Amino acid sequence: MILVNLFAYLMVGNSLYNSRKHYDRLAEVATQNLAKSLEGNFSDILDKMNIVLYSVGEETEEQLASHGIDKGALSAYAKRQVQVLPEVDTIAIADSAGNVLCGSDGITTSVNISDRDYFRKLSNGPDQQLVVSNLLKGKVTGNWRIIAARRYNNRNGSFGGVVIGTIDVDYFDKLFSHLDIGKYGAVGVRDADFRLVALHPKGKEAASQIGSNIISQKTREMIQANPVTATYKTVFARDNKERMVTFRKVAKYPYYIFATISPADYLTSWHKEAGVGLVLLLLFTAMTAASARFLYKSKMNALLHAEAKRYGDEMKQENEELNAALVRIKRLEGIISICSYCKKIRTQEDSWEQLEKYFSEHSDAMFSHGICPHCADEQQRIFRKAATSHKEGANST
Incomplete structure (x- = not known):
């Protein structure tokens, strides 16, 4: 019975182990697909912003080449581009000194952006490719933003200024809110300095607030070892529970997309399987124990019956021997006729x-x-x- 039950438990245990690995693999694939999809969306937004900023930069260079910048006309042109790309919050044009001249929002407040890293990078070189900043706070609104910028030139090819486009991080909250990631899952975006750009769902702890750069040591090590993408398990500080995590580096841009899923969500079906397997094992054990008890009793009854039969046979033989002895004794106790001469x-x-x-x-x-x-x-x-x-x-x- 012990060997049969041990074999059954090993079989069920092996099946549940393989099933658990299968669910883990499905969770890995799910987070990988989700991260890849979000990375593609994020990259597409910035690629489309690059096209829009290129168009505004071309318009700015044409105005500079002809009659100088017409702030009203340029603001109207920038506003039309924002309408084409609703992901963009605002588009603004700054001169070579970093002073914002005009923008799609019509704000005329004097703002200087010459201290921004993206501005210095574009002003110090002829590269007119898109430069995307890390997470920044807007100088006017104070809101967290992602800024993309392109350089435009004067007629002689010298630095004329930058065209910038901003994306409010609230956009990602709206985008992520439509995702079904389970009760304990989460998706997020971090910049190259690991500062949190967006997170859904948000928590109340400090690590879940926009701008926080608190991440697990495991995540830092995984990004260092796998700069493009990796899938792993780690324990979240927010609730001290394990998650399956996949991150992906956004192509060409300094951002990381994170997709996580909790075992509490993706192992629900496995827990049901394990429960059913445990119940079946208990029933099997009970049945084999009852069968073993029945066989044991049958065997013991057979042994007792054989022992009783042997004892009965021995008693019968002893009785026969006793009876024979009694007969001999009776013969010896009676009158024995003996010859007086030869003693026969x-x-x-x-x-x-x-x-x-x-x-x-x-x-x-x-x-x-x-x-x-x-x-x-x-x-x-x-x-x-x-x-x-x-x-x-x-x-x-």
Whole structure:
């Protein structure tokens, strides 16, 4: 029973282990697909912003080349581009000194962006490719934003200024809110400095607030070892629970997309399987235990029956031997007819037997022959007498 149950438990345990690995693999694939999809959306937004900023930069260069910048016309043009790309919050144009000239929002507040890293990078080189900043706070609104910028030139090719587009991080909250990631899952975006850009759902702890750069050491190590993408398990500080995590580096841009799913969500079906398996194992154990108990009782009954039969046979044999002994005793207790001369005994069959033979057959007695002193003296006397007679006869002859 123990071996059969051990085999059953090993089989069910192995099945549940493989099933658990299968669910883990499905969770890995789910987070990988989700991260890849979000990374593609994020990259597409910035790619489309690059096209829009390129168009505004071309318009700005044409105005500079012809009659100078017309702030009203340029603001209207920028506003139309924002309408084409609703992901963009605002588009603004700044001169070579970093002063914002105009923008799609129509704000005329004087703002200088010359201290921004993206501005310095674009002003110090002829590269007109898109430059995307890390997470920044807007100088006017104070809101967290992502800023993309392109350089535009004067007619002689010198640095004329930058065209910038901003994305409010609230956009990602709205985008992520439509995702079904389970009760304990989460998706998020972090910049190159690991500062949190967006997170759904948000928590109340400090690590879940926009701008926080608190991440697990495991995540830092995984990004360092796998700069593009990786899937792993880690424990979240927000609730001290394990998650399956996949991150992806956004192509060409300094951002990471994170997709996580909790075992509490993706192992629900596995827990049901494990519960059913455990119930079946318990039933199987109960059945085998009952069967073993029945077989044990049957075996014990058979053994007891065999023992009783053996004991009965022994008793029967002993009774037969006892009865035979009693018969012999009765024979010895009765009147025994014995010859007065030769001492033979008459049997029940009217035959005469030697005394020794009769008692040997009718009792457990055994005989050993010897000679008593009286008979010994008598035999010696007879022997001497015979010898003397023999000698006298010889002499006379």
